[in-house]
Amino acid sequence: MEDVGSIVAFWVLSVVTVGAALMVVAVRNLIHAVLFLILSFIGVAGLYITLSADFVAITQILIYAGAISVLILFAVMLTPRAARDNAETFLQLPGLVLAALVGVTVGAIALVTDWNEATRGPFSETAAAIGEALLDKYVLPFEIASVILLAAMVGAIVLVRED
Amino acid sequence: MSVELSHYLMVGAILFSIGLYVALAKRNAVGILMGIELMFNAVNLTLIAFSRFVSPPTDVSGHVFVVFVITVAAAEAALALALAMVIYRNRETIDIDKINLMRW
Structure with a gap:
């Protein structure tokens, strides 16, 4: 395949x-x-x-x-x-110890679980589909992400400003 | 043999545990941030792998989610590094063993 x-x-x-x-x-x-x-x-x-x-x-x-x-x-x-x-x-x-435990647990779960895999399509371009999804189905998270970026930018500037 | 979903999940699990160790054990605040970024990468790789192997081929929800995670990771990195700069300006160190302002 x-x-x-x-x-x-x-x-x-x-x-x-x-x-x-x-x-x-x-x-x-x-x-x-x-x-x-x-x-x-x-x-x-x-x-x-x-x-x-x-x-x-x-x-x-x-x-x-x-x-x-x-x-x-x-x-x-x-x-x-x-x-x-x-x-x-x-x-x-x-x-x-904790990192090894987490890694072994996640890896074991990934191996034993039946993930019910779907049939894979051929390699296809995704940019157009992602753009449509961002402005159609996910438009509200998209706008919230822009507000988060603005808040992070303002916060970083305020934090490091010399005053 | 071919590359299956479990291969990608194993790579994601290994990468996540390495990032967890770095975030827990490193003494430099920037090093801790590097561990957090490694964990973000592991989770994103897992999401893309599920999007490829489990969801139908026309569904790009996993990709959109990864784009949002990358956005939030960028904001988090900028804020965390700004905090590290402020701590360095006040204490002349970003060694978390020496940052003990909240010790009682």
């Missing part, structure tokens, strides 16, 4: 995404951690493409790999006297 290319793409992108996320944990330099985070974002965008979500993949590149990464880098650069060592708190061991 599926060609070899998409299977290879899935495995390569999964390894890149999870490996970069592990490097975010492992590296000792905060700047390097941000760079690996960007790599992980790009890997997730590739996984979106293998799921035929072209519009969401482009949005992921623009917002996450572009805007949010630049925001995080700015926050690191603008705190010059803060520690850059990416170290852990005393919660390292409990955090590890």
